[in-house]
Amino acid sequence: TKTPQQDDAWAAASWLKANTPPGAVVMSTGPEVAFHAGRRWLPAPVASRAEVVEYGLKRGATHLCLRGRYLRVRPDQKRELYDGAGDFDDLELLVKSGEKPPEPSFVVYRLKAPAK
Numbered sequence: 001t002k003t004p005q006q007d008d009a010w011a012a013a014s015w016l017k018a019n020t021p022p023g024a025v026v027m028s029t030g031p032e033v034a035f036h037a038g039r040r041w042l043p044a045p046v047a048s049r050a051e052v053v054e055y056g057l058k059r060g061a062t063h064l065c066l067r068g069r070y071l072r073v074r075p076d077q078k079r080e081l082y083d084g085a086g087d088f089d090d091l092e093l094l095v096k097s098g099e100k101p102p103e104p105s106f107v108v109y110r111l112k113a114p115a116k
Contacts, residue, residue, distance in 0.1 A: 008068030011104035067106035
């Protein structure tokens with residue numbers, strides 16, 4: 001029997017595999033989503049949105065995925081990046097899932113380099 005956390009991971013991984021290029025680098029709280037999507041992984045820091053994006057861009061991340069139970073233990077990121085999901089100057093919202101339980105909860109963004 002799968003848990004809701006496993007459903008979140010599988011749903012996010014399936015979405016990433018179908019909607020990102022094979023060379024994508026996924027920044028997330030744990031490696032399982034990137035692993036199951038066949039993508040490279042970079043750990044997401046507990047930091048502000050701007051700091052997360054700066055960290056990711058410096059290390060080659062192309063996407064940010066936050067999901068399920070990890071959203072609950074990162075309340076600031078949940079509030080800004082899940083509850084307030086949308087496009088930002090440095091992030092493009094690609095998908096938000098989980099607004100209709102029991103739909104798996106995850107959000108995926110594409111990182112954008114700052115305009116020069």
